[in-house]
Amino acid sequence: MTVIDAPATGPDWSSAASNANRRRRYAADRRLRIYGLTAIIIAVGVLVILLATVLTGGASAFVQTRVTVEFTIDPELVSADNIQRGNYRQIITNAVAELFPEIADDRTALTAAGRILTSNAQFFVRDAVVADPSLIGRTLTLAIPASDPFDQLNKGTIARDLPEEQRRVNDRDTALFDQLVDRGLVSTPFNWGLFFNADSRFPELAGLRGAIIGSFYLLLVTLLVSVPVGIAAAIYLEEFARRGRWSRLIEVNINNLAAVPSVVFGLLGLAVFINFFGLPRSAPLVGGLVLSLMTLPTIIIVTRAALKAVPPSIREAAYGIGASKHQMVLHHVLPLALPGILTGTIIGMAQALGETAPLLLVGMNAFLTAAPGGITDAATALPTQIYIWADSSERGFVAKTSAGIVVLLLFLIVMNAVAIFLRRRLERTW
Amino acid sequence: MEQLVAPTSKMGVDVRHTGEAGTTEIKVSAQNVDVFYGEKHAIKGVSVNVPARSVMAFIGPSGCGKSTFLRCINRMNDTIEGCKVTGNIRLDDRDIYDANLDVVELRARVGMVFQKPNPFPKSIFENVAYGPRIHGLVHGKADLDAIVEQSLRKAALWEEVKDRLKEPGTGLSGGQQQRLCIARAIAVNPEVILMDEPCSALDPIATARVEELIDELRQNYTIIIVTHSMQQAARVSQQTAFFHLGILVETGSTEFIFTNPHDQRTQDYITGRFG
Numbered sequence: 053m054t055v056i057d058a059p060a061t062g063p064d065w066s067s068a069a070s071n072a073n074r075r076r077r078y079a080a081d082r083r084l085r086i087y088g089l090t091a092i093i094i095a096v097g098v099l100v101i102l103l104a105t106v107l108t109g110g111a112s113a114f115v116q117t118r119v120t121v122e123f124t125i126d127p128e129l130v131s132a133d134n135i136q137r138g139n140y141r142q143i144i145t146n147a148v149a150e151l152f153p154e155i156a157d158d159r160t161a162l163t164a165a166g167r168i169l170t171s172n173a174q175f176f177v178r179d180a181v182v183a184d185p186s187l188i189g190r191t192l193t194l195a196i197p198a199s200d201p202f203d204q205l206n207k208g209t210i211a212r213d214l215p216e217e218q219r220r221v222n223d224r225d226t227a228l229f230d231q232l233v234d235r236g237l238v239s240t241p242f243n244w245g246l247f248f249n250a251d252s253r254f255p256e257l258a259g260l261r262g263a264i265i266g267s268f269y270l271l272l273v274t275l276l277v278s279v280p281v282g283i284a285a286a287i288y289l290e291e292f293a294r295r296g297r298w299s300r301l302i303e304v305n306i307n308n309l310a311a312v313p314s315v316v317f318g319l320l321g322l323a324v325f326i327n328f329f330g331l332p333r334s335a336p337l338v339g340g341l342v343l344s345l346m347t348l349p350t351i352i353i354v355t356r357a358a359l360k361a362v363p364p365s366i367r368e369a370a371y372g373i374g375a376s377k378h379q380m381v382l383h384h385v386l387p388l389a390l391p392g393i394l395t396g397t398i399i400g401m402a403q404a405l406g407e408t409a410p411l412l413l414v415g416m417n418a419f420l421t422a423a424p425g426g427i428t429d430a431a432t433a434l435p436t437q438i439y440i441w442a443d444s445s446e447r448g449f450v451a452k453t454s455a456g457i458v459v460l461l462l463f464l465i466v467m468n469a470v471a472i473f474l475r476r477r478l479e480r481t482w
Numbered sequence: 483m484e485q486l487v488a489p490t491s492k493m494g495v496d497v498r499h500t501g502e503a504g505t506t507e508i509k510v511s512a513q514n515v516d517v518f519y520g521e522k523h524a525i526k527g528v529s530v531n532v533p534a535r536s537v538m539a540f541i542g543p544s545g546c547g548k549s550t551f552l553r554c555i556n557r558m559n560d561t562i563e564g565c566k567v568t569g570n571i572r573l574d575d576r577d578i579y580d581a582n583l584d585v586v587e588l589r590a591r592v593g594m595v596f597q598k599p600n601p602f603p604k605s606i607f608e609n610v611a612y613g614p615r616i617h618g619l620v621h622g623k624a625d626l627d628a629i630v631e632q633s634l635r636k637a638a639l640w641e642e643v644k645d646r647l648k649e650p651g652t653g654l655s656g657g658q659q660q661r662l663c664i665a666r667a668i669a670v671n672p673e674v675i676l677m678d679e680p681c682s683a684l685d686p687i688a689t690a691r692v693e694e695l696i697d698e699l700r701q702n703y704t705i706i707i708v709t710h711s712m713q714q715a716a717r718v719s720q721q722t723a724f725f726h727l728g729i730l731v732e733t734g735s736t737e738f739i740f741t742n743p744h745d746q747r748t749q750d751y752i753t754g755r756f757g
Contacts, residue, residue: 295563365600369663371561373613373670374590383612384602 106461110454116243116256117206118195119169119232123147123177127189135182140174151237152228165228170197170256195239197256200448202229206238209447220447246455250421251437255448258441260459262423266336266416266431267405267463273340273427274347274404279397281344282351289352290359291381310349317346318410326414334415334430342414343404350403354396358389391478398471402464408435434460509534509674509704510555515569517550517559524550527569528730530723532674537696537705539715539736542725543751548708551725552676555706556592557585573674590617593667597679599659601651601666606643609651609662610634613670629669637665638695657688664695668703675699677707681714693718712752716740724748 064070123143130138148166155161170176173196180194181187197203201220204210206229216223232238249259293299321342325331331338362385370380386393411417417436424431432440438456441449510532517525525547532538540548550559557578559565571578578588590613601609610630613619620626630647634640639661643654651662660680667675677696681689696705696718709715715722716736723733724743732739732748743749 363600365596365598366602367561368558368594368596369600369602369666371558371589372556372594372596373616373666374586374588375612375616376586379616383616388603 103461106454106457110451110456110458112207112209113246113448113451113455114243115207115240116245117198117203118239118241119198120193120195120237120239121147121151121169121173123192123194124150125177125181125187125190125192130181130188132185132188135185135188136178138178138181140178143177144169144173151232155228161224164222164225167199168202168225168229168232170199170254172252172254172257195241197245198229198238200255200446203256204447205229206233206240207451209451246452246459250423251419251432251440252421253419255444255446255452258449258452260434260437260456262420263432263434263437263456264459265423266437267433269336269424269427269431270339270343270411270416270433271401271405273337274343275397275401277341277344278347278351278400282348282397283355283393285348286352286355286359287381287386290356291377291385306349306352309345310353313409314346314407315409315413317342318413320345321410321414332428332430334418335428336416336424336431336433337427338414339411339416339431339433340427342410343407346407346410347400347404350400351393351397354400355389355393358392358396359385361392362388391475394478395471395475398467398474402467405433405463405467406435406460408439411436412439434463507534508532509574510706511572512551512554513570513572515551515554515567515571517547517554517568518566519562520564524728525554526728528725528728530730530733532704532706533721534704535700535702536721537700537707537719538721538723539719540706540708540723540725541710541712541715541751542731544710546725547728548723548725549678551730552678552706552708555674555676556589556594558589558594560585590670591672592674592676593670593672595660595663595667595675595677595680598683599656599663601654601659601662603650603652605648606634606651606654606662607647610665610669613666617670619670633665633669634662636668636699637661638691638698639665655688657684657691660684660688660692661695664692664699668699672703674704674706677705679708679710682710689714712740724751726751 124146125143126146129142130140145162145166148169149156149162152162152165155165176194176196177192180192198206201210202225205212205221205226210220212219212226221229229238245257245259247259247264248261249257250262252258289299289302293302321338325338325341326333331341366384366388367380370384375383411433416431416433417440418430418432419440420430420432434456438453438460441453441456508531512531513529515525515528516523528547528551540552542548553559554567554571555573555578557567559567567579573588573592576583602612604612607630610633611620611626614626614629620629631640631644634643639658642658643649643662651659654662660683664675664680680696681692684692693714696707699705700720707715707719719736721733722736722739724731724739724745724747726747732743732745739748740752743752
């Protein structure tokens with residue numbers, strides 16, 4: 053038995069040295085707090101700046117300048133027998149001449165005035181007439197998107213006080229456009245085309261439809277490949293594999309795989325899937341396979357962690373009443389690990405959704421004016437579409453790029469919200 | 483009254499039956515069992531016979547191997563990597579380490595209740611119904627309902643939970659959870675129930691209930707219970723085996739072990755000199 057001898061006099065807690073010591077410790081506490089707070093403020097500040105830039109830059113792309121024009125569908129120009137092949141260009145010219153009677157005889161001025169409207173205006177009219185042939189011989193009122201320079205002029209991105217020779221639009225055309233504004237023919241409705249149009253060379257018509265559908269197919273392939281393979285691999289490694297040199301080797305390699313730069317996976321996809329297996333280029337199938345390779349390590353690591361987190365008592369309980377291994381895993385361990393697996397999977401998918409470099413290498417940055425119809429059609433994805441737009445010189449694509457980023461971020465936020473929601477739901481029932 | 487005496491200790495040795503019964507049916511019989519965890523020799527040459535429809539307690543200080551030995555009887559040690567079991571363990575006359583033996587069937591016949599109550603995070607009903615369902619013991623919902631009720635009744639839990647079978651088993655109190663685990667074990671109608679310190683996580687009142695339950699269950703089942711508490715061993719068991727440092731020191735009727743142990747180590751442990 054040991055007896056601790058209490059010192060005759062205890063420490064003097066009120067001495068100056070003791071007080072100073074305490075003050076120092078409190079000061080250190082405060083400093084640590086301030087460091088943490090500063091770090092958070094910096095992180096949040098950077099995030100706010102990023103979001104603010106993207107949002108302010110992209111905001112103008114969410115509305116579209118439209119000019120309301122009356123078109124006279126002259127039966128001489130469009131015959132009811134062949135609506136598709138009518139002379140719609142002339143209809144547009146006539147309509148513009150009607151809009152500006154004062155320049156109706158000046159062909160050059162008229163052509164220039166026609167450029168206020170998007171150069172695809174004739175197809176808007178054609179589609180309307182095809183949809184309703186009874187319009188032939190009557191007038192049709194349509195709000196046609198303004199061409200990019202006038203769209204920018206209307207949105208104020210083109211400064212009117214610049215010297216004329218440095219401006220995209222000259223004084224005469226500006227005056228004509230202002231005349232339309234004064235007559236109340238110019239409106240700026242929400243730009244649904246941003247979501248429902250495919251890509252286009254004309255910024256006023258370019259939309260994300262192809263990219264959204266492409267990303268959807270891409271994620272579908274990624275999900276279908278990486279989730280079953282990843283979960284099965286994780287279950288094997290965690291529940292079946294004997295711990296040994298081989299399992300350690302595999303584990304190290306999986307962890308390394310997670311750290312491989314994505315562009316390398318792109319090269320691999322190019323070499324293996326396209327060159328060796330001969331799969332189609334630019335297709336979501338190939339892109340999805342490449343992204344699966346990237347997502348696999350994440351899913352395997354997350355799933356293993358989730359399986360490991362299931363208490364051993366549950367495994368023993370299942371074994372104890374004679375459950376076989378697959379029953380133990382499928383009935384008890386996997387359902388308990390599911391919230392974790394699900395969150396990991398969705399985070400992996402979100403990563404895949406934002407991945408650009410490997411897609412560039414497998415050719416998913418093609419310029420396509422039609423949305424893909426399946427996983428083997430050529431397609432773009434949201435991030436590559438943003439990349440394409442960012443690379444385009446027209447003024448309108450600047451805002452389009454930011455708008456594309458906003459849409460991508462929205463998808464990511466929705467995916468993460470779903471992950472959180474599902475996680476909460478599943479945790480409550482189990 | 484029957485009396486089992488183990489004359490010598492170290493070698494484990496067969497149990498000698500005396501008294502009026504004379505022919506006691508042996509349910510589990512172990513001969514020269516050794517268990518290795520990698521390099522560690524955890525159990526050394528243990529031989530013991532467990533009579534049918536009685537309670538046998540394994541007692542001994544911490545780390546003496548009693549739980550390890552218990553887990554050999556339903557081959558739970560198979561799940562631990564690096565664990566090797568040698569020797570011979572027989573359930574009725576069947577070698578349970580025989581290569582042809584189906585472990586799943588063995589674990590259905592030899593149920594287990596663990597130290598910490600470990601109900602599945604499912605409903606009370608599902609907890610009990612799981613075993614019969616995976617072993618295909620029931621045909622139809624009515625059958626299953628009957629088994630669940632019967633098992634919960636046997637585990638003395640029915641009255642407390644009959645109105646909330648749909649609620650999660652993890653929401654019950656510790657003692658109720660442990661009885662739920664017992665109900666889950668007996669739902670597959672095992673012949674032997676292994677209990678690994680079933681009361682160590684329970685308060686005294688819950689412990690008393692589980693002990694009562696063990697006493698009732700012994701009419702139909704062979705029970706082997708590992709316990710730290712000598713009082714518990716004395717209260718619930720008919721046979722006691724004393725383990726020390728991986729060796730079965732002494733085995734015999736509980737009354738005998740507690741009043742007149744042969745071995746000095748048993749004597750020392752019982753009287754609280756170590757352990």
